[in-house]
Amino acid sequence: MSDAPKAPSPTPGYLVWRLANKWRTAVDQALAPLNLTHAQYVLLASLSGMERSGRQPSQRELADHTGLEALYVSKLARSLEAAGLVRRTRDAEDTRVVRLALTDEGRKTVRPAIGAVQVLLEQLLAPLGGLDDPRTDDFKRTLTELLDTPLG
Known part of the structure; x- marks a missing residue:
């Protein structure tokens, strides 16, 4: 038997x-x-989902939805507009x-990107039984609770 000290278990924050x-x-x-960055994908996929629910969000609303800084969303939106993927208009x-x-x-552009990320999500959640497993629902509830907990 080894006398080596047991390595400490990883903290939740580390995991x-x-x-x-x-x-x-x-x-x-x-x-x-697909020539997209993760941040561009987050903006495009979020915008797609918001549009499907009948919304045309402001940059601020999209920033709040994605958790990205408003200034970063503005910069991303301008670059995506220059690429012909997003239209920016002033509110009437x-x-x-x-x-x-x-x-x-x-x-x-966003359709195949969403498909590719969906495949990854299935792979990531396979240990929990996949997207439709009750353990995945519990995991999502836990993550949401952690994200909704105010700090400070």
């Missing part, structure tokens, strides 16, 4: 950090053939507000 890095790396690799009632919408090209 969350490792899982987030694993996910980001996998998404980056899956999106590289408040010209300080910039509304975002996918262009037809943006919709064509």
Whole structure:
């Protein structure tokens, strides 16, 4: 028997950090053939989902939805507009507000990206039984609770 001290078990924070890095790396690799970054994907996929629910969000609303900084969303939206994937328009009632919408090209671009990320999600959640397993529902509830817990 070894007298070596037992390695401490990883902290929850460390495990969350490792899982987030694993996910980001996998998404980056899956999106590289589509010429999208993870951040661009987050913006396009979120915008797609919001549009499907009948919304044309402002940059601020999209920032709040994605958890990205508003300034970063503005920068991403400008670059995606230059690429022909997003349309930015001033709000008719408040010209300080910039509304975002996918262009037809943006919709064509985001579809295969969403499919690629969906395949990754199935792989990531396989140990829990997949997307439709009750353990996955519990996992999502736990993650949501952690994300909704205010800090400070």
